[in-house]
Amino acid sequence: MTPETGRGRSSAAPRSVDVARLAGVSQKTVSRVFNDEPYVSEDVRRRVLHAAEQLGYRRNNAARALASGRTRSIGVVTLGTALYGPASLLMGVERVVRDTGYALRVVNTVEGDPAGLSGAVDSLLDQGVDGIVISEPIDETGDGADTSLRVDVPVLVMGAPPPVTAPVVLTAGDGADLMAHTATEHLLSLGHATVHHLAGPQRWYAARDRLAGWRAALTAQGRTVPPVAEGDWSAGSGYAAGRRFAADDTVTAVFCANDDMAIGLIRALTEAGRRVPEDVSVVGFDDIPVAAYVTPPLTTVRQPFDAVAQEGLKRLVHAVENPTADPLPAGGPPVDLIVRASTAPPPDGGAPTTD
Amino acid sequence: MTPETGRGRSSAAPRSVDVARLAGVSQKTVSRVFNDEPYVSEDVRRRVLHAAEQLGYRRNNAARALASGRTRSIGVVTLGTALYGPASLLMGVERVVRDTGYALRVVNTVEGDPAGLSGAVDSLLDQGVDGIVISEPIDETGDGADTSLRVDVPVLVMGAPPPVTAPVVLTAGDGADLMAHTATEHLLSLGHATVHHLAGPQRWYAARDRLAGWRAALTAQGRTVPPVAEGDWSAGSGYAAGRRFAADDTVTAVFCANDDMAIGLIRALTEAGRRVPEDVSVVGFDDIPVAAYVTPPLTTVRQPFDAVAQEGLKRLVHAVENPTADPLPAGGPPVDLIVRASTAPPPDGGAPTTD
DNA sequence: GTGAAAGCGCTAACAC
DNA sequence: GTGTTAGCGCTTTCAC
16 A cells, blocks of 8 residues: 555645654654744754755644644624725734734624624634624614624624623723714814714614714713714715705704715715805714815824724733633723814804904 | 543533434434535434534534645735725625635735735645635735745735736736726826826736726827826825826826825815816726715726626635636626716817816 | 654545 | 544643
């Protein structure tokens, strides 16, 4: 019988035994070297590494996972959109995951898909990830009742309260309410009597957070809380809302739940003859790349996506690797209000500006 | 000896033998059921499924991968940016990958990272993916010489000529030159003597493609090819280029390699007193969500990201599953020019349109 | 410091 | 239609 007998091992990738044989050591020693385990002499280590190099050896991850029970991978559930927020978060997550030596598995949810989130999480669990990050979840049911997912690995939920049951549940980036608060206060401090709000779709936690922050800022100063307009994050929905706002002379300041909607809103306002910021001030949210270059340059809130992702992932990985230890505490995200040219004092009540 | 002997199998996940035992069949039959193999009676199938359900059984992917030599996963290399193009492509890819029953592993490259692409591909290979898609690659070296990667699984390169050596190399979405051609022709047909170009960073294949398409359109009609400005995809770089163009009265039409730069460029033009589109026409590329709502609404080229991703992936999966068969042919992507309000005839020489 | 042996939970071949 | 027998290439005990 030739060694080629059995399931085709002809022309197959080299295994650790092959490396061991070439280096003149046992297979276990090869394993030790590749896992950076102690108790390997420098000489042996070098020999093994050299042999591996020569053979073009690379560890078989499936075998590793099977034997160790860990896949060294983190799964992430994102929205199936190229929206700036979710996309930025995903990029931030990838960077950190790779830095920590884990692999990233991605699953999207599609808006409107009934079993979206749970289906996505399930498919990740099928793949055997060691931890899961859920980015920007949406309430699928509307009533957030018995939807609670059951997961048996640590979970990090970005920008939201946890809709899951898991051994460890972490949250990060849930400071949107604070940021909305700051944005609203900025408008108030300019002299506006109150601030209107163009909210995001209320099925999104992020949208609800921002609305809550806006409302809190208003009530904290005893201002009236005007009725809320709701968009779908798109510039088109901002445009539609803008047409309605334009017809109402009492509107002098609008806080939008994201930049796209703010841009659509400004366009509608402008077309209706209401100048921004002279007649109406507008604040966005996200600081998308073009925000500084639209007309007028948009005052907005910048989300520290990278910092949030990094901090959250660090805690998730910690939880994955130390199942029994206490989870790391969360750090508050810095609030970053970028004041540009879309906000100004109101036309009358404010300072005696040029008319 | 209790069954708990050996490495801790206490409280562990149920295995297929457990299901088999409960269903009163052999382990192999369970495997058959879960792989949708033929030759299982309806009765047995039901029993197995029921037993699995009861136990909360889910297949161990690592074991599957180890035994079968296939991971059923596709790796994708993307840029570590939230740029609309790459982000959209990634979303499109995820959708198709999941539909075809594969898992998605993602690795980013960071601009400026020396070993970016090859490092990313390597990490994917380490993970043992069955196929790789490289999205929007950049020439790391500048001279695209000996950088050629050697990969042992099929590869799909999006929007570019293949920088790799692999058993199968597919390309998709490499129709950017055609689209740039169309955009340029649109401007020419409006009566402009020639069209200037604000290119993307030339290390990007996509940027080079668009430049080539623009140049081809110009030379096809015997027009002079003006010097090219180069940006970095950002609105800021568009703004900088816009200031230079504004100082040159002969510029009446500019084709930008993406929408962000076009928006920055328009802002610079406007600030300099050059009206868009009356004095200068501008065309973008991508059709980002806010393109229709900026001032003026942007004429742009829409890339069919979803269609491209879908078609490309279908071919990649085919290649993965039929290593010996001929690769599927590529279909040409449809060109989609969205004409909005940022383009018009030139101030003088144009056709006698309504004044 | 190093090695031998025993699985991890599945799929692949073949027998029945 | 179904079961039996071998591995897949590692990590994990435990012995030396």
